[in-house]
Amino acid sequence: MIRVMLVDDQKDVRDGLSLMLSHDPSVRVVACCANGAEALEALRALDAAAGALPNVALMDVRMPIMDGIDATRRIHRVWPNVGVLILTTYDQDDYALGALAVGASGFLLKDAPARAIVDAVHAVCAGDAVLTPRVTKEVITRAIPEAAGSRGADMFSRLPPRELEVASLVAEGLSNAEIAARMSIEPTSVKRSVSRIISKLGLGSRVQVAVAWWRSGRR
Template sequence: MTVRIVIADDQDVVRAGFGALLDTQPDLSVVGSAADGAAAVGVCRETRPDVVLMDVRMPVLDGIEATRRIIAGTGAGPGGGPRIVMLTTFDLDEYVYDALAAGASGFLLKDMTAERLFEAVRVVAAGEALLAPTVTRRLIGEFVRLRPHTAEPSPLALLTPRETEVLRLIAEGLSNAEIAARLTVSAETVKTHVSRVLAKLGARDRAQAVMLAYEFGLVVPRSAGGTGSGARRSPW
């Protein structure tokens, strides 16, 4: 099954370069591109891609607002709208949290290798959350700083002990296959657990579920600027 991709970036060389690389892969196909956020919204409406590579900083409409509009108009994930991966030149970009809160499924630096780009698109298309390690640390630190506590009832109380364990492993950055190996269960069983976790939490995807895990104290970072409790994201 071919993954359909839209590239949104205000730099011609980035759009052309990423497009040429992605089109070398038989299972990946670039179906559209845009030079600003407003155009990206329109292109996604027309082409209905599976994945959008979205620059954060663009003219007319920035990538965060474009992401928000795409998600609001189409939903996200299978049967809905595209998965959106934010692209940035800065590993300490101040918009990381806002981008994920807007509905992005991941965040990557533009200096990644070609192989990591390919794998990133495939991972997100398959429904996994994608966070670069330095970006993960930034996200957790900002989350702790901005939302140290919440008075709302914790939705984590709705989870069974096994579902809670699965969420904790998701927050550590493990894929379904890695969780299956850790718990000595089948990948299909893990997939079922993940689906139930997302449904009970009302989470759009794994990225939002991880945010809830930190917000309600299931996973506690070692420090506001450090990695979380086992916060690992492979391979980047």
């Protein structure tokens, strides 16, 4: 069961997302919050009660009291296993793209079809990044601080050949399942490799691995 937290200041949006997700029996909405501060409070309460945390938070980027970027930053720091998927109204929103720099696993347009939203929840739960097709490498690069790729090619020279190949496929935007098919290995092996790569490079997410790869000049 994939546990989802919905964070949006508009009740009709939360209700609509909840309805979309309810059609997938493997997904369950476990919390609905009106802003980032409420989301943090809900996570603290679950943590204190030793409850099961959400696997994925669907997070609006622009909210009163605490916006999606600040909430994502804090969630990523305290509960790194909670994947955050940012929701925005247009795909060239620099504000939304900035959430990638603080640990978001990607973002979707709010008007994405229900199937795309459900698929994105599954992808983030599996450790993949989610980006709308129109988001180019240049736009992603512009959104991530220079520190994410400042060590350039030297970062990747530490990786053994197998992990280097995985990193290159992450940079192409492939999911774990797609990388596994390309390399003829199990998806669980890919997931472990991606986790090791992120740890070795000292980055925050697979999105930042992709950005660092393109900044390094590798192709």
